[in-house]
Amino acid sequence: MNEIKQISSLQNPLVKKVLLLKEKSRERQKEGLFVLEGQREFELAVKAGYEIQTVFIYDTIISEADVMASTRTLRVLPQLISVSREVYQKMAYRTTTEGVLAIVKSKPHQLEELQLQNKTSLILVAEAPEKPGNIGAILRTADAANLDAVIIANPRGDMYNPNIIRSSVGCVFTNQIATGSTSEIIDFLKANGIAIYCTALSASIRYTEVDYTKAAAIIVGTESTGLTDEWLHNSTQNIVIPMQGEIDSMNVSVSAAIVIFEALRQRGR
Numbered sequence: 001m002n003e004i005k006q007i008s009s010l011q012n013p014l015v016k017k018v019l020l021l022k023e024k025s026r027e028r029q030k031e032g033l034f035v036l037e038g039q040r041e042f043e044l045a046v047k048a049g050y051e052i053q054t055v056f057i058y059d060t061i062i063s064e065a066d067v068m069a070s071t072r073t074l075r076v077l078p079q080l081i082s083v084s085r086e087v088y089q090k091m092a093y094r095t096t097t098e099g100v101l102a103i104v105k106s107k108p109h110q111l112e113e114l115q116l117q118n119k120t121s122l123i124l125v126a127e128a129p130e131k132p133g134n135i136g137a138i139l140r141t142a143d144a145a146n147l148d149a150v151i152i153a154n155p156r157g158d159m160y161n162p163n164i165i166r167s168s169v170g171c172v173f174t175n176q177i178a179t180g181s182t183s184e185i186i187d188f189l190k191a192n193g194i195a196i197y198c199t200a201l202s203a204s205i206r207y208t209e210v211d212y213t214k215a216a217a218i219i220v221g222t223e224s225t226g227l228t229d230e231w232l233h234n235s236t237q238n239i240v241i242p243m244q245g246e247i248d249s250m251n252v253s254v255s256a257a258i259v260i261f262e263a264l265r266q267r268g269r
Contacts, residue, residue, distance in 0.1 A: 004057070004064060008084040014054065015083075018091045018103065025158050032106050034160030035091075039098040041170035043070050048173040051105035052078040058088035061099025078102070093162050106160050111180040111188050114149050121148040121194065122263055123217040124256055125185060127231065128154045130222055135159075136167025137253035138220075143171040145260045146269075151217075152179045186234045189217050195236040198227055199255055201248065204240035212263035220256045223249055 007014065020027050021035045028034050033053065036045055039062060046052065055078045057067050064082065071077055083091070091101055124147055129135050135152070142150045152159070159179070165172055180188070189196055194215040199207075219235075221227035226249075232238065241250070241258055249255075 004080045004082050006082050007056075007087055010087060010090055012087070014081070015087055015091060018056070018101065021103065022091075022093060022162050025161065028106065028158055028160055033103055034106050034158075034165075035093075035101060035162065036104055036165055036170075037093050037098075037101045037162070038166075038170070039066075039070075039100050041165060041173070042067075042100050042102055044170040044173040045102070045104055046070055046074060050107070050173065051076070052102050053105060054079045054081060054103040056081050056083050056088070056091065056101040058083055058085065058099040060085065067100055093166065106158075109159060109177050109179050111151070111178045111184055114151075114176060114178045114188075116148055116192065118148070119193075119215060120213065120267075121192075121215050122212070122260070122267070123147065123149045123151060123189075123194065124260060125151045125153055125189075125217050125219045126252065126256070127182060127219065127221045127227055128156055129252060130156065130224070132157070132161045132163035133167045134251070134253050135164050136169075136171070137251075138256055139164075139168040139171040139175055139177075141253060141257045141260060143174045145257075145264055147175065147260065149176045149178060151185055152177070153182045153185050155179045182228060182230050186230070190234075196231070196234060197259075198231050198235040198238045199240065199259065200227055200232055200235070200238040201240060202232070202238065204238040207239040207241050207259050208262055210237055210239055212266050216263060218256065218259050218263065220252050220259075223252055 018035050057064055194217050196217050198219045
């Protein structure tokens with residue numbers, strides 16, 4: 001059984017490390033570490049095989065026994081630390097918390113490490129999504145649809161931003177995720193025989209008129225500028241969701257969900 005240490009000082013180096021990892025993307029990338037918060041997120045990260053280095057427990061909210069039970073499947077047990085109310089409130093990101101935080105080793109998310117299990121993979125590609133909340137919502141949709149992969153093209157930050165983890169409700173751990181440049185991703189899709197369906201207003205057909213039963217990648221762009229020309233020039237077919245109102249676009253996560261679940265309908269899922 002792991003010995004549980006105690007921290008009650010806000011000046012403790014580990015407390016300062018947690019705050020730095022939460023606030024600075026550069027620090028997360030340099031250290032290869034990130035902070036997660038919440039029991040559900042913690043359990044999903046463990047299930048996904050993430051290496052947990054340190055777990056902080058506020059035992060007024062969650063018992064040490066419950067947290068220790070969640071770590072039983074880990075090959076290397078993390079350091080367990082019980083913290084005071086003051087320390088926990090300083091470290092916690094949420095206003096409503098579940099009493100557990102952890103320092104976790106990040107994964108690289110390299111494109112070449114994607115493992116496509118079948119010849120009819122369904123993939124979502126999001127080009128340069130602007131807001132962590134949108135990325136989180138996209139990952140929740142991808143999890144609900146059990147997509148084969150989510151690829152972020154030209155990412156503007158790291159995947160372990162606390163806002164992404166929070167808004168994805170832990171789906172950053174349940175999806176197979178890769179990042180890369182637009183050129184790299186296009187080359188990857190073509191090399192694997194995956195059709196490229198770009199959501200765009202020009203040269204498009206209705207999204208329901210495309211056959212998604214073969215290997216397919218659905219490509220979504222930003223709400224402000226849409227997809228770059230490089231995607232449109234390499235598209236198998238541009239697709240559009242007909243709009244009935246005054247505006248010509250929807251939230252990117254909503255658009256992605258509409259097309260993804262049409263693809264699932266065609267696949268009988």
